Amino acid sequence: MxxxxxxxxxxxxxxxxxxxxxxxxxxxxxxxxxxxxxxxxxxxxxxxxxxxxxxxxxxxxxxxxxxxxxxxxxxxxxxxxxxxxxxxxxxxxxxxxxxxxxxxxxxxxxxxxxxxxxxxxxxxxxxxxxxxxxxxxxxxxNYWDGASVAINHLLDLNDGDINGKKVALVYHNSAYGKEPIRTLEELSAKHGFELTTLAVDHPGQEQKSQWLQIRREKPDYVLMWGWGVMNQVAIQEAANIRFPMENFIGVWWSGGEHDVIPAGDGANGYKAVTFHNVxxxxxxxxxxxxxxxxxxxxxxxxxxxxxxxxxxxxxxxxxxxxxxxxxxxxxxxxxxxxxxxxxxxxxxxxxxxxxxxxxxxxxxxxxxxxxxxxxxxxLGAIQQWDAAAQEWSLISDFAPSDTEIIDxxxxxxxxxxxxxxxxxxxxx
Amino acid sequence: MPEQLLWAAEAMMNGLMAGVLYALVALGFVLIFKASGVFNYAQGVMALFAALTLVGIMDGQVPFAHLINAVFGTEIHHFGWHVPAILAIFLTGVVMVGLAIFIERFVLRHLVNQPDIILFMATIGLAYFMEGVGDLMWGSEIKTLDVGLPQGISETIDEATYNWFGYGFFIDRLDIVATIIAALLVASLTIFSQYSKQGRALRAVADDHQAALSVGISLRFIWVLVWSIAGFVALVAGMMWGAKSGVQFSLSLIALKALPVLMLGGFTSIPGAIVGGLIIGVGEKLFEFSIGPLVGGATENWFAYVLALVFLVFRPQGLFGEKIIERV
The missing domain is CATH 3.40.50.2300 (Response regulator)
Known part of the structure; x- marks a missing residue:
């Protein structure tokens, strides 16, 4: 039994x-x-x-x-x-x-x-x-494609010439956030733009120092590799210092509705790279x-x-x-x-x-x-936030990254x- | 004035403002530690819980809606009304008092005369419990907090400093408001603890539980009182930080910013929390400004602790902490 x-x-x-x-x-x-x-x-x-x-x-x-x-x-x-x-x-x-x-x-x-x-x-x-x-x-x-697609967008905005432009990268101080740095350094050497990197520690609730530096150094464009609360605070701080939002581009992990809505109208015009439609x-x-x-x-x-x-x-x-x-x-x-x-x-x-x-x-x-x-x-595209309509829209077609460098x-x-x-x- | 000096002055001003925000969080820890000798691990989560409740009440959100819908198959989410900010703040205050009563009734009452470490462990459990209940009550998505606090650059300071130095300083209007509120809060707490009957009872309990009980002070009432005040301080901190980043789980991590402030200012002193906050705020901002770029940046989190440790070498009880001498 x-x-x-x-x-x-x-x-x-x-x-x-x-x-x-x-x-x-x-x-x-x-x-x-x-x-x-x-x-x-x-x-x-x-x-x-x-x-x-x-x-x-x-x-x-x-x-x-x-x-x-x-x-x-x-x-x-x-x-x-x-x-x-x-x-x-x-x-x-x-x-x-x-x-x-x-x-x-x-x-x-x-x-x-x-x-x-x-x-x-x-x-x-x-x-x-x-x-x-x-x-x-x-x-x-992948991340490196994201970095390259963002730079390609800057090239499009400047008739293919970003020589001498200042680009700042605000990144999550982790393995994830550091991913695009090497690619951006290579792209900087290729296209002649000046790259500054600004690390933000987890969780990213306090970023005053980084945005004061951006206000002082006046980069032409800011790229962001953020996640979680870092995104909302960065977008709010950018709005606070009146950085032109159309010149602020996040990777896809910094491109959700929850990232931009807390900043209200201040987030209008903010952009993000994406690999899918919205x-x-x-x-x-x-x-x-x-x-x-x-x-x-x-x-x-x-x-x-x-x-x-x-x-x-x-x-x-x-x-x-x-x-x-x-x-x-x-x-x-x-x-x-x-x-x-x-x-x-x-x-x-x-x-x-x-x-x-x-x-x-x-x-x-x-x-x-x-x-x-x-x-x-x-392939990646650029999406832009419309604060009044509370929606993202694609402002470019899916276009290739710089495979010469990335491969x-x-x-x-x-x-x-x-x-x-x-x-x-x-x-x- | 040289450009570098102006930038350093701007960093210092912003450090002072950030320091006030850190001090706001540290205040809650100090109040509870002073009254009961408990290091309240749940203070950061209390700020999150208070801010979640405030937004939930303002938006007319139904608490536990997900749970109710899952159990009863209903589809309710909102009551359909919007509560004005002032009323919502008051109602949240009431909820925090209710929370204090709950904590006294179900946690602290059963741990009277237990070693401090047991009470500390209980607050760890409380933190996880409140995290879960907060999520269950109000959901875990990011919520926008709009209680009418101003945000963005202060035009007046920008223009004034530009006229004086040829460089406009950036000071966030939210930080200015936070400074005023923190000053009012500290003044009220100081008056309360020095001049009111309950405040004196609170200090007596802080000195010696047994002696306070022997002269007829109700320990339970004092604990409810002090947890209620700490809950209100958490609400203010949650409002200030929540206005910057939206109300979300990360608010509970602001406690990490309070620890070096407490180490530096002492666990038992309200002025210590304020001065400690200011020193940490200014120290970390100036360090990040001057040394940060040379070492890859992101120095603020660890430098705050280094600064606190340096102070501890010279004053182990913190700047304003009570020096305890135990003789054998």
Whole structure:
């Protein structure tokens, strides 16, 4: 009797621990609490709502229901790793941790476990080199692309000549914030602009010194690599010193509604680089309203649709779903594994026709992923804030970054990583 | 006047203003430490909680709306009214008094005569509890706080300094208002603790719990009183900092700015919190201005602690702290 009970208990434990094979599992390492929740919540909502839409409207992906397992990281690297370890056995196909710190910890883990890591617009930039980073993807754009797209915008504003212009970079004093410095130094040497860097310590609540320096030195343009409260304070301080907002450009992580709204009218004209479109004027959002929000199945209130970071989470989910669809085609079966997913990501092709079919015309750039190039073409656009209308609008098309400089930097950094870790190049 | 000197003077002026804001946070710590010997780890979270409650009341937000909607399947978020700032500040004050009663009833009452470290640990728990309850009550998205505080450059100072020196100083109008409010707050607290019956009782409790109890002072009342005052100070600090950055979780981290101020000024002195705040504010701004560019910037956070440690070498009890001599 005792043996029978033990066997039953063991069977119950095994069945509880076993992955739900009928579902395609997409873990969401989210942060709805802590100092960065304002960005984490809309991203997680957008990510979850897209998969809910596919389940409710289409019956999943290729006949398989999508399952989102959410795990709260609080933007804490240790918790992020715990989340990874506790969810990877669930049949997880892809991780998108929305944190550069967590990304760095997960790179060796996903490589050992054979799972894909997609760090869209963050993480380790040189992971673009698929010859070295087999399991890490950062399409369609990375930090260095962001820096280059911002400088390209300044070139456009100055008829291609920014020689002698003064550009200041206000950055979060962390690995993330320091990412664009090397690229900007290279671009400074190429185009002849004078670069000043101004570090802001976490969390960034007090920035008076940095903005007094900007007021004294009067740079022509200010770029910002911020996150969390640093963004709101920087935009408020820029408004306080009356820095011309149209000359203030943030990276995409400094380009959310929650970053500009607290500064009120003072934020009018502020710009940010983006790798996806803004607003809710896309047919797919009608379906989200009908199948997700009105059905009471939205991850949040349903009032974040069309906001910059919600759209980013939605776009991340769409790219993951498209890679899964591609993987199903390659594998010839619907219940794909993590290994199949990697193949699907490595041959992903996003075309304008496909985006239109999905109800997301021009939502993001067209691009192709290959074994060698896990980062796509590095296309970015510029969005600008209209304080009266309380909305962002794209003021440029998606345009390429300076691949001449960035590809060389990617190669240098990734090869150094390969040497340190005895990684043999693949894709040969 | 040489340009560098003018810029240093501008940095110093802004340091003084920043120092007042740091002192506002430090004041809450001092009040509770003075009255009960407890280092209140939750003071920063109290500022966040107070600011969240203020915005929530002003916007007519339904508290615990997400929870109510999830449990009952309703769709309620707002009452549909907007409460004027003054009334909302008053109502938030009432909520903070309610919080003080709650803390006394459910936390402190059960820990009378326990070692200080136990009370300190209890405030750590309280901080996490309030963080969670604040999120649950009002949501964790960033909220804009508009209680009519002015922001942006002070034209008067800009023009006056330009006429005198040929360079207009930048002083934020919000910082000027914060300075005036902090001065009024300190004056009121000093008068209260020196001249009112409750203030004297408060000081008696601070000196010796047992002796104060023996002469009929109600420890419970004093604790409710002092936590209520600290709650009000947290509300003022939350309003000032929240106006700069919006009301969000990071407000709770302003406590980090108060620690070096307390180390420097002493944990038991209200004037110490003010003077300590000013020294830290001016010191960190001048250091960042003069040395920051040579070492890559972002020196303010760590330099504040270095400055406090330097002072501690010479006065371990802080500038205004009580010197305790224990003989064996």
């Amino acid at each position: 005792k043996l029978k009970f033990t066997a039953l208990a063991a069977a119950a434990v095994v069945s509880a621990a076993a992955p739900a094979m009928a579902d395609l599992v997409f873990p969401s390492l989210s942060y709805r609490t802590g100092p960065y929740a304002a960005g984490g919540i809309p991203f997680a909502d957008g990510y979850a709502d897209y998969f809910t839409l596919l389940n409710e409207r289409d019956g999943g992906i290729g006949g398989e229901m999508a399952k989102v397992i959410e795990c709260e990281t609080g933007y804490n690297t240790e918790k992020g790793v715990e989340c990874y370890e506790s969810t990877k056995g669930e049949g997880s196909l892809i991780y998108q941790p929305l944190s550069t710190g967590i990304t760095y910890q997960l790179i060796p883990k996903v490589t050992a476990d054979g799972i894909a890591l997609h760090t869209m617009g963050y993480g380790r930039t040189s992971a673009k080199n698929g010859k070295v980073f087999s399991n890490v993807f950062n399409y369609p754009a 607003g809710s004027d896309f047919p797919v959002f009608d379906d989200v309203q009908k199948y997700v929000v009105d059905a009471g199945k939205a991850a949040g209130n349903g009032d974040q649709i069309g906001t910059a970071v919600y759209n980013r989470g939605f776009y991340a989910a769409m790219l993951a779903a498209e890679a899964a669809r591609n993987a199903q085609e390659i594998a010839g079966k619907s219940d794909i594994t993590a290994a199949d997913m990697l193949k699907g990501m490595e041959s992903l092709e996003i075309t304008e026709e496909r985006m239109a079919e999905l109800g997301m015309p021009n939502f993001g750039p067209s691009f192709t992923v290959t074994c060698e190039n896990h980062g796509g073409p590095g 060389a930097l990617v190669m240098e950094d990734s090869m150094a990583f390969a040497k340190e870790n005895n990684i043999e190049e693949r894709c040969n």
